[in-house]
Amino acid sequence: MKKFNSTNKKTISLFWHHATAYKRFLIPLIIFVPVTVIVMSFVQPYIMALVLQKISQKSYDAHNLWGSFGPYIIVYGIATFMSGVAGWRLNVWLIWNLELQMTRDLAKRTFDHLMNMSAGFHANRFAGSLVSQANKLTGAYIRIADATVFNLYTLFVAMIATIVILAPRVPLYAVTLITLSVIYIIGTVHFSKPVRDANTIEAQAQSDQTGYLADSITNVTAVKSFAAADYEKRRYWQVLSHTRNTGLASMRATMIRETYSSMITSTIGVSALVIAILGAGVFKANIATLFLIVSYTAQIGERLWEFQNVLRQFNRGLGDASDMVEILQIKPDIKDPEHPEPVKIIRGSIAVESMNFTHSENTEALFKSLSLRIKAGEKVGLVGRSGSGKTTLTKLMLRFSDIDSGKILIDGQDITKITQDDLRSHITYVPQEPMLFHRSLAENISYGASEVSRQEIEAIAKMAHAHEFIEKLPQGYETLVGERGVKLSGGQRQRVAIARAMIKNAPILLLDEATSALDSESEELIQDALWKLMEGRTAIVIAHRLSTVQKMDRILVMDEGKIVEEGSHKELIRAGGTYADLWNRQSGGFLDE
Ligand SMILES: Nc1ncnc2c1ncn2[C@@H]1O[C@H](COP(=O)(O)OP(=O)(O)O)[C@@H](O)[C@H]1O
Numbered sequence: 001m002k003k004f005n006s007t008n009k010k011t012i013s014l015f016w017h018h019a020t021a022y023k024r025f026l027i028p029l030i031i032f033v034p035v036t037v038i039v040m041s042f043v044q045p046y047i048m049a050l051v052l053q054k055i056s057q058k059s060y061d062a063h064n065l066w067g068s069f070g071p072y073i074i075v076y077g078i079a080t081f082m083s084g085v086a087g088w089r090l091n092v093w094l095i096w097n098l099e100l101q102m103t104r105d106l107a108k109r110t111f112d113h114l115m116n117m118s119a120g121f122h123a124n125r126f127a128g129s130l131v132s133q134a135n136k137l138t139g140a141y142i143r144i145a146d147a148t149v150f151n152l153y154t155l156f157v158a159m160i161a162t163i164v165i166l167a168p169r170v171p172l173y174a175v176t177l178i179t180l181s182v183i184y185i186i187g188t189v190h191f192s193k194p195v196r197d198a199n200t201i202e203a204q205a206q207s208d209q210t211g212y213l214a215d216s217i218t219n220v221t222a223v224k225s226f227a228a229a230d231y232e233k234r235r236y237w238q239v240l241s242h243t244r245n246t247g248l249a250s251m252r253a254t255m256i257r258e259t260y261s262s263m264i265t266s267t268i269g270v271s272a273l274v275i276a277i278l279g280a281g282v283f284k285a286n287i288a289t290l291f292l293i294v295s296y297t298a299q300i301g302e303r304l305w306e307f308q309n310v311l312r313q314f315n316r317g318l319g320d321a322s323d324m325v326e327i328l329q330i331k332p333d334i335k336d337p338e339h340p341e342p343v344k345i346i347r348g349s350i351a352v353e354s355m356n357f358t359h360s361e362n363t364e365a366l367f368k369s370l371s372l373r374i375k376a377g378e379k380v381g382l383v384g385r386s387g388s389g390k391t392t393l394t395k396l397m398l399r400f401s402d403i404d405s406g407k408i409l410i411d412g413q414d415i416t417k418i419t420q421d422d423l424r425s426h427i428t429y430v431p432q433e434p435m436l437f438h439r440s441l442a443e444n445i446s447y448g449a450s451e452v453s454r455q456e457i458e459a460i461a462k463m464a465h466a467h468e469f470i471e472k473l474p475q476g477y478e479t480l481v482g483e484r485g486v487k488l489s490g491g492q493r494q495r496v497a498i499a500r501a502m503i504k505n506a507p508i509l510l511l512d513e514a515t516s517a518l519d520s521e522s523e524e525l526i527q528d529a530l531w532k533l534m535e536g537r538t539a540i541v542i543a544h545r546l547s548t549v550q551k552m553d554r555i556l557v558m559d560e561g562k563i564v565e566e567g568s569h570k571e572l573i574r575a576g577g578t579y580a581d582l583w584n585r586q587s588g589g590f591l592d593e
Pocket residue numbers: 123359360361362366384385386387388389390391392393
């Protein structure tokens with residue numbers, strides 16, 4: 001195939017690379033498929049031809065049919081059963097095994113890769129379409145493997161066998177067959193190019209459609225609350241119509257190719273008859289040869305026709321695989337150092353030194369030469385307007401993105417010098433929107449901590465004031481929380497997240513608005529739990545509600561990526577700046593000290 005683009009080459013080499021890991025299935029397959037094809041499609045007609053020959057020459061004993069034909073029947077019987085029953089079962093067994101191993105390996109490779117990609121990578125992609133691309137990759141492998149083994153390889157074997165058997169007898173036949181087959185293959189490949197392009201566009205449209213569906217369904221609450229269901233339906237209809245149009249384009253291209261291909265196979269069929277007749281007249285071929293010409297030609301005709309299917313499966317398969325194969329080429333943008341240092345984090349002092357950082361899609365830097373020191377064990381409150389950079393600052397400390405210049409040090413150690421796992425296992429992070437798995441509450445609470453007993457889980461849940469509501473659920477700690485925890489209220493989810501944080505024993509604690517969704521009453525309860533959680537740890541607590549950070553050692557006020565004020569609550573109130581303004585507004589003008 002001439003213009004084979006580089007993604008397709010990568011796909012084939014990926015599949016081949018994984019297949020060669022299972023030589024115990026691959027090698028027998030390469031040997032037994034031709035044996036089966038030859039016995040079934042060539043030995044059988046050959047014996048039949050010999051029998052016909054004998055009959056036409058009347059060189060048999062009419063009173064002893066078994067004596068004349070017995071050996072033929074026995075050999076024919078053995079060939080039929082060996083190939084039809086045993087041969088193909090063995091081949092199917094081999095390829096099925098290979099495919100099961102391979103799809104598992106490919107799925108693992110994809111999953112591992114996606115798990116290693118950074119948060120930034122995932123933020124730019126629909127989870128739904130990644131899921132469908134991952135599934136399509138394994139589906140593509142099965143398509144391509146089946147087509148290669150059962151169609152492409154058998155066609156190749158059949159061509160060789162036909163030529164070897166018939167070329168010495170009727171050279172004209174061999175020449176004609178080869179010529180027409182070459183014309184057939186070149187033409188079919190040529191007309192497959194538009195089909196391939198149309199299939200790629202169709203695959204993209206289907207993937208977008210799946211992504212759109214997943215996006216709308218995940219956000220169905222937003223859709224309903226904006227009364228936008230009709231709008232979504234109209235847009236989805238457009239998406240569906242686009243997919244259909246790409247399907248129609250695929251169909252048109254396919255029809256053109258099939259018209260061409262059927263013209264050539266028909267020509268081959270007619271030529272075979274003409275040559276058989278010429279064979280009788282010119283080459284003095286006997287009836288056995290004529291029978292072989294006709295039956296082998298029918299064989300080849302069928303397999304050539306199937307060659308279109310090979311191309312179709314290859315087109316579909318390569319189209320389906322391309323997205324994920326491209327993704328597999330992307331190197332994770334946050335890399336562990338080649339020679340990671342052993343971790344020195346013990347107490348968790350944090351130093352940010354002249355840090356510059358710009359979000360990848362933004363033009364203006366968010367942090368310009370920001371410096372910040374937090375002592376080990378210090379409890380720092382971080383406040384500021386929405387969009388001022390608080391969340392980004394915590395994510396940079398976790399190395400969810402790399403900074404442009406400057407340094408972030410923890411206990412004096414540059415966080416880029418250790419592995420990401422080492423760094424993150426020393427930090428407990430409660431994000432703004434805590435993520436819960438569709439697993440039991442017990443699993444969600446103990447996530448990331450190994451070997452925690454049910455008693456410990458319950459004790460922690462009590463501290464986080466999550467136990468009260470969990471107990472009331474019909475399945476208690478075994479309740480599945482629904483995809484991303486949607487079955488829980490925001491406050492309940494946060495309490496589960498706080499309990500999860502309490503179980504993890506790390507020297508640094510980053511809480512991003514971890515109590516924002518709690519009502520004042522439960523917040524008061526949790527305050528006390530949070531203080532226990534912070535004990536002996538370095539903590540950065542981002543809070544929208546200032547009462548949450550009032551008692552912190554130090555409060556930082558952030559605005560547009562800069563720290564504009566810092567000090568204790570009292571100092572900041574006395575200074576009468578931004579913080580004091582905010583405080584007066586939040587407590588309704590009454591300072592409750
Ligand atoms: N992944 C991102 N890509 C581009 N810009 C971002 C991204 N995340 C946040 N920002 C931008 O960075 C700024 C700071 O955001 P953030 O750190 O979330 O602020 P805060 O937590 O204080 O509300 C905002 O202007 C926001 O739009």
